[in-house]
Amino acid sequence: MTAWEAAESTTEPVLEVTSLTKRYGWRTALGGVSFRLWAGECLLILGPNGSGKTTLVRLLVGLARPSSGTIVWFGREVAPVPLEVRQRLGVVMHRTMLDPELTVFENLSYYARLYRIPDATERIQTVTSWLGIEERLRERVRQLSRGFQQRVALARAVLHRPSVLLLDEPDTGLDRASRARVLDLLRAHRERGGAVLMTTHALDFALEAATRALYLERGRIVYEASNQESLRMLAATASNTVPV
Amino acid sequence: MWTQFLALVWRDILSEFRAREVVVGMAVMALLTLLIFNFAFDLSGAQRVASGSGAFWVAVVFATLLGLGRSASLDRQEGAWDGVLLSPVERPVVFLAKLSSMLVFVVLVELVALVVMALLFDLPVFRPGVLLVLALGTLGLCTLGTLFSVMTAQARAREVLLPALLFPLAIPVVIGAVRAMVLELSGFGADAGPWKSLLAGFAMLFLALSVATFGVVTEE
Amino acid sequence: MTMRTGVDWLTLLGVAAFALVALSVAMIFLYAPADATQGDVQRLFYLHLPPAWLAYLSFFIIFVSSIAYLLRGSPHWDRLARSAAELGFIFTTLVLLTGSIWGRPIWGTWWTWDARLTTTLILWFIYLGYFLLRAYVADPERGARYAAVLGIVGFVDIPIIHMSVRWWRTLHPEPIVVRSEGPAMPPEMLVTMLVTLVAFFALYAFLLVVKYRIETARDEVLALRAAADSSV
Numbered sequence: 001m002t003a004w005e006a007a008e009s010t011t012e013p014v015l016e017v018t019s020l021t022k023r024y025g026w027r028t029a030l031g032g033v034s035f036r037l038w039a040g041e042c043l044l045i046l047g048p049n050g051s052g053k054t055t056l057v058r059l060l061v062g063l064a065r066p067s068s069g070t071i072v073w074f075g076r077e078v079a080p081v082p083l084e085v086r087q088r089l090g091v092v093m094h095r096t097m098l099d100p101e102l103t104v105f106e107n108l109s110y111y112a113r114l115y116r117i118p119d120a121t122e123r124i125q126t127v128t129s130w131l132g133i134e135e136r137l138r139e140r141v142r143q144l145s146r147g148f149q150q151r152v153a154l155a156r157a158v159l160h161r162p163s164v165l166l167l168d169e170p171d172t173g174l175d176r177a178s179r180a181r182v183l184d185l186l187r188a189h190r191e192r193g194g195a196v197l198m199t200t201h202a203l204d205f206a207l208e209a210a211t212r213a214l215y216l217e218r219g220r221i222v223y224e225a226s227n228q229e230s231l232r233m234l235a236a237t238a239s240n241t242v243p244v
Numbered sequence: 245m246w247t248q249f250l251a252l253v254w255r256d257i258l259s260e261f262r263a264r265e266v267v268v269g270m271a272v273m274a275l276l277t278l279l280i281f282n283f284a285f286d287l288s289g290a291q292r293v294a295s296g297s298g299a300f301w302v303a304v305v306f307a308t309l310l311g312l313g314r315s316a317s318l319d320r321q322e323g324a325w326d327g328v329l330l331s332p333v334e335r336p337v338v339f340l341a342k343l344s345s346m347l348v349f350v351v352l353v354e355l356v357a358l359v360v361m362a363l364l365f366d367l368p369v370f371r372p373g374v375l376l377v378l379a380l381g382t383l384g385l386c387t388l389g390t391l392f393s394v395m396t397a398q399a400r401a402r403e404v405l406l407p408a409l410l411f412p413l414a415i416p417v418v419i420g421a422v423r424a425m426v427l428e429l430s431g432f433g434a435d436a437g438p439w440k441s442l443l444a445g446f447a448m449l450f451l452a453l454s455v456a457t458f459g460v461v462t463e464e
Numbered sequence: 465m466t467m468r469t470g471v472d473w474l475t476l477l478g479v480a481a482f483a484l485v486a487l488s489v490a491m492i493f494l495y496a497p498a499d500a501t502q503g504d505v506q507r508l509f510y511l512h513l514p515p516a517w518l519a520y521l522s523f524f525i526i527f528v529s530s531i532a533y534l535l536r537g538s539p540h541w542d543r544l545a546r547s548a549a550e551l552g553f554i555f556t557t558l559v560l561l562t563g564s565i566w567g568r569p570i571w572g573t574w575w576t577w578d579a580r581l582t583t584t585l586i587l588w589f590i591y592l593g594y595f596l597l598r599a600y601v602a603d604p605e606r607g608a609r610y611a612a613v614l615g616i617v618g619f620v621d622i623p624i625i626h627m628s629v630r631w632w633r634t635l636h637p638e639p640i641v642v643r644s645e646g647p648a649m650p651p652e653m654l655v656t657m658l659v660t661l662v663a664f665f666a667l668y669a670f671l672l673v674v675k676y677r678i679e680t681a682r683d684e685v686l687a688l689r690a691a692a693d694s695s696v
Contacts, residue, residue, distance in 0.1 A: 023605075023690050024602065024605075025602075026686050027693060028690050062329075063330065065463045065605070080459070084332070091330050093323055095321075095323030096322050096323060097327030097330075098327075099255060099259050100321075102255065106258065110254070113247050113251035114252070115332060116332075140262075395597070395610045396597075398602075399597070400600045400601075400602065404596070405600050409593045409596075409597060412589040412593060412625075413590065413621050415628065415629075416624045416625055416627075419628045419631075423632065438631065442624070442631075446624060450617065450620075460613060461609070461613055463609075
């Protein structure tokens with residue numbers, strides 16, 4: 001663990017992606033993407049449906065294997081993603097990754113054991129109160145609305161104190177109040193030196209969280225916005241509406 | 245590692261205990277197979293040891309196949325499988341956990357089927373020799389089955405693909421288990437030794453191979 | 465592809481293979497004597513044994529290239545496995561057909577659950593599963609990896625299947641199998657057999673190389689299509 005922390009304390013990026021490509025047969029899902037993710041930032045990945053956002057996240061977390069290109073996590077090239085790296089990633093995907101038959105608490109304590117969290121029960125209390133679901137711990141996930149399920153999925157992602165959050169449309173099904181909670185959570189995470197990589201369609205939500213954005217189209221980065229002004233311009237172009 | 249293994253098995257079993265979507269279907273499948281066999285072959289006459297053992301293993305194979313497919317598709321519905329793969333658990337541990345929960349399910353179904361065999365066909369099935377054959381055969385069958393169920397879980401026509409892969413390769417298990425069971429049931433348990441060794445060897449060999457190759461199978 | 469002067473080795477191999485096959489066919493029907501007990505039917509044996517060897521050799525090639533593919537990840541190994549699988553399937557089918565046709569007059573039945581024949585039938589089904597697996601897994605790269613696992617597991621299983629089937633048969637009354645290939649095979653028969661074996665192996669080598677090139681071309685087409693797709 002100390003070697004990893006040492007790597008992080010230097011000026012190396014948390015994540016460095018070079019010429020990342022993923023092909024499914026003749027279809028190119030991702031056609032040579034390169035970027036870096038730094039500690040303390042929230043990188044937004046924008047783009048229309050089918051532009052490769054989800055594929056990118058799946059490659060980064062090791063659920064899919066790149067056709068070519070490299071992924072360097074914490075200064076070390078990884079393929080397949082080793083356990084030490086997985087321990088430090090918190091992931092939200094389209095599907096909740098929860099067992100619908102288990103209660104919220106059972107789901108979270110299951111993952112707590114997979115991630116070997118020592119103070120599991122306290123940690124579950126803390127995390128669920130951040131997301132406003134501490135009242136629902138004894139309910140089965142099947143009986144929760146999509147919005148609540150999404151909050152449990154977020155709780156699952158931050159449970160093991162990851163240093164990087166990779167969130168694929170984390171705002172799915174969330175109401176305004178829950179979004180505010182998630183934004184607070186992301187801000188706190190960044191202030192602790194954590195990094196966030198996020199895809200979303202909800203631009204107002206995204207712009208409040210993001211420090212930088214990449215716009216993907218047909219599996220390639222076509223635009224990068226690295227300050228608030230260009231972020232707003234990008235958002236305006238992307239949504240074809242007036243800037244928020 | 246042990247904690248992770250137990251957590252994985254615990255989740256499978258608790259989830260199944262609540263939903264009962266796998267074991268009940270498997271048990272129904274097994275019992276109906278036995279019933280159908282009863283009409284297709286004479287399971288009451290002098291041949292009932294041979295045909296009964298055969299019917300029993302056909303029922304077990306069908307039920308296992310159903311359970312493997314069902315369990316794999318339940319795991320993928322809400323992305324729970326992705327959750328397992330994302331977490332810092334060694335792939336062999338994931339495999340052994342999946343295998344263990346499937347073994348629990350299959351053994352439960354087998355016990356039900358054995359009771360039915362004992363009652364309907366008047367066969368002395370609850371003998372240590374028979375149970376040992378059962379354990380070895382089930383281990384071999386489930387080992388290959390678990391490996392293939394992960395390979396076929398997201399394929400097209402997975403209901404066709406899983407049996408197409410599993411049946412030919414599991415033939416030694418079926419032959420060995422049926423032969424050994426016939427010998428055990430007809431009082432020649434001592435002669436079943438080579439068959440038991442075959443079943444044990446099969447299970448150990450493919451357990452090792454599956455553990456070794458499982459990492460390759462779990463990536464998209 | 466650059467044009468080279470002169471005849472390349474593949475053409476030579478192909479010509480040699482077809483010449484050898486023609487020679488062996490001539491020898492089977494004109495040179496080799498009729499069998500004392502089976503008569504002319506025994507001539508099928510020359511066309512039965514070589515495909516049987518090649519059917520199993522193919523799976524061995526799949527096994528080796530599967531291991532290499534999983535360790536190395538180079539698509540060359542996967543192409544080799546794919547090529548060997550298709551040839552192996554064809555030769556396995558050929559073994560089953562010739563065996564069946566031969567069995568009819570000799571054993572009086574089209575099919576018998578003889579240990580070797582049964583194992584070969586199961587091999588045929590394993591090949592079938594191998595193709596289904598590649599066809600039904602959407603991503604070819606993933607299909608290749610899965611097929612490699614099946615290639616390894618399947619190859620290891622074949623001797624066990626053979627053993628279990630043989631033990632299984634010994635517990636049953638077996639039809640009396642008349643085997644003509646005793647130690648006292650006439651020299652003409654032996655020579656014919658050897659020539660046929662060489663001919664089949666040469667043909668196999670030729671087909672394997674051709675098939676490998678087709679698979680390479682297929683991958684190239686796929687890559688071109690991928691490049692075209694991503695550059696639009």
